[in-house]
Amino acid sequence: MRRRSLLIAVPAGLLTLAGCGDDKSDKSKSSSSSSPSPSGSAEPTAKIVNGPVPDITAGTKFGEKPTVAKGTGTPSSDLAVKTVIDGTGTVVAKGDYLQANYLGQIWDTAKVFDNSYDRGAPTLFPIGVGQVIPGWDQALVGKKVGSRVELAIPPALGYGKEGNAQAGIKGTDTLVFVVDIVNTYNGKSSAKGKDVPQDNADLPKVGTNTDGKAPSIDVPKKPAPTALVSEYVIEGDGGEVKDSDQLLVQYKGVLWADGKEFDSSYQRDQLAQFSLQQVVKGWAQGLTGKKVGSRVLIVVPPALGYGDKPPQGSAIKKDSVLVFSVDILAKM
Structure with missing residues (x-):
């Protein structure tokens, strides 16, 4: 069975097709995902800095699965964001559905705890509205489609003091992500063909x-x-x-x-x-x-x-x- 994303928090009340579902649909959606919820009831506001972030040592092109070095020294207590490849597509807005490939690992050990590249398909989720970890919400809004962005996310903007036992993430771990922004969708999106x-x-x-x-x-x-x-x-x-x-x-x-x-x-x-x-x-x-x-x-x-x-x-x-x-x- 395909491994589930550990990043995405799927809420019980996802928007469904109005009038075209039944009472079973909401129940099945709320129980079908083992994904964790974002930590805390309110997101802390991040100060965004340029680094440090670990080096990407292989898979350096957009869409390639990256290999990322272990973090060196002490990671920033702020949200470190580096645009590795600056895309030229649509700007991601708060509330959009963001489609992205990503790899996540732990700063101190370089242990990869989740990645979409091996699943063969990008992940799709609402951005900027509390449905993913705060570090993602605050770092990716304003970026352009086609961009590769590297993040170093302190615990308070990740899974908090509780960490994420399913992923092997402790409450003190800084998380490193490489994110390839594939597309973004909103209420003005249409078919293309x-x-x-x-x-x-x-x-x-x-x-x-x-x-x-x-x-x-x-x-x-x-x-x-x-x-x-x-x-x-x-x-x-x-x-x-x-x-x-x-x-x-x-x-x-x-x-x-x-x-x-x-x-x-x-x-x-x-x-x-x-x-x-x-x-x-x-x-x-x-x-x-x-x-x-x-x-x-x-x-x-x-x-x-x-x-x-x-x-x-x-x-x-x-x-x-x-x-x-x-x-x-x-x-x-």
Whole structure:
């Protein structure tokens, strides 16, 4: 089984797809991670200094797994931050979902306690909002995509006096991280790829704008399909989604009957994150096999949606056919 990240603190109340989960989803999310929470109820404010940080002795290019020397001398009691490679991409903002590869080790021993490179995929998490250790929150906001950043984090900005027994981290250990910032996502993020012709007059037409605004969904005045529809609107070039994946998406949902919107992440200006095992079958089946970076039209018949049990308080009625535009931004 793939080793879990020790860095990320997964809260019980993660944003889920509004109206498309069930009571089991929150329970499963709150119990599915053994990751530790950030230490303390309030983050200490860090003074950021340029060093010292240990030398990177191998794997010096962005995206390569680095080898980092053992720390020498006494580490700073402040947060040491060094931009090793200065990227040219988007600036990371507080509240973004940051996608990054990283390696973490202990200053005194150079013992590696966690790294994403060996897992073969970058990690994705909210930054600057208390969902990761304070040293990360305070060091990485303001950095650019494409940057490699090295951190030396004192205990108060890591796991505190308690340390992290699972990782072999003591309460007195300074932590050293090398972080490659792969991407950043927020409420203005959109699909990226090539437009795919929408030639079927019997299906809804979805807008292809990629400016972060909600796309239009024009439902034809025709009978709804009785089977699930899943078609590219914009085809990305990322990896294919598996039925076990957890995704980060933008989405908009309208009713086939009248074209009225009933739910949208764009309206909340907040991305949605969820496991495909915790949403309606139409989503799980419709997104499996699609490429990350894509915009997908999904038409969900009642049997794969809510059938005769629509969510209370929603505009969805009994046996509604649902139409979605879904931008698959990243896999979690």
